[in-house]
Amino acid sequence: MDDKNLKPARCLRVLLSEDREDDALLIVDELIQAGYQIEWKRVETPDEMRALLSAESWDLIIADYDLPRFSAMGALEIVKEHGFDIPFLIISGAMREIDAVAGMRAGVHDYLLKGNLARLGAVVERELREAELRRDGRAAEVMLRRQAQVLDQVHDAIIQMDLDGHVLKWNRGAERLFGYSEPEVLGPTIDSDFFR
Numbered sequence: 605m606d607d608k609n610l611k612p613a614r615c616l617r618v619l620l621s622e623d624r625e626d627d628a629l630l631i632v633d634e635l636i637q638a639g640y641q642i643e644w645k646r647v648e649t650p651d652e653m654r655a656l657l658s659a660e661s662w663d664l665i666i667a668d669y670d671l672p673r674f675s676a677m678g679a680l681e682i683v684k685e686h687g688f689d690i691p692f693l694i695i696s697g698a699m700r701e702i703d704a705v706a707g708m709r710a711g712v713h714d715y716l717l718k719g720n721l722a723r724l725g726a727v728v729e730r731e732l733r734e735a736e737l738r739r740d741g742r743a744a745e746v747m748l749r750r751q752a753q754v755l756d757q758v759h760d761a762i763i764q765m766d767l768d769g770h771v772l773k774w775n776r777g778a779e780r781l782f783g784y785s786e787p788e789v790l791g792p793t794i795d796s797d798f799f800r
Contacts, residue, residue, distance in 0.1 A: 613641035619656055620646045621667035621679045627718060631666060631695060638725025649673050650682060657686050664728060669696035669703065680711055689738055691731035695721070
């Protein structure tokens with residue numbers, strides 16, 4: 605194979621909630637085959653998971669559905685307790701469809717059966733991409749809130765409109781100048797006579 609066609613391996617930090625080391629190694633091997641360079645740790649208890657979530661950053665969490673001392677749903681609750689938005693997958697030897705649906709409703713991003721890991725690379729790639737989009741969206745929201753705060757501190761009238769003349773932003777300076785509050789003018793089309 606031509607070395608020019610090889611993509612560099614993407615580093616991926618994976619936290620595995622799995623009681624069997626052999627199963628963990630199969631998952632790690634599948635991710636390596638999908639082109640990832642893997643750094644990983646395995647946990648079997650809630651306390652181990654809490655400690656590693658607090659101590660290190662992770663790109664992906666993979667949990668066995670039912671461990672002797674821990675479950676995937678328990679692991680998901682711990683991730684939620686920490687407030688992390690990390691792709692969370694369940695990989696199980698056997699899982700009822702009703703449990704898979706309940707997991708997805710609770711926040712699991714996808715699930716796979718241990719006997720069929722061929723989709724793992726594609727699922728991980730998709731979930732990492734979606735997590736990045738969510739992070740970008742949150743960052744954009746924070747930036748817009750900060751810009752809105754700055755605009756409200758400016759004493760000059762600042763009015764933001766779209767191309768159809770709908771008011772998108774109306775700062776306090778505009779309220780003082782024109783006598784209308786922002787809620788009164790948001791949305792409607794304003795023609796040029798309004799500003800005379």
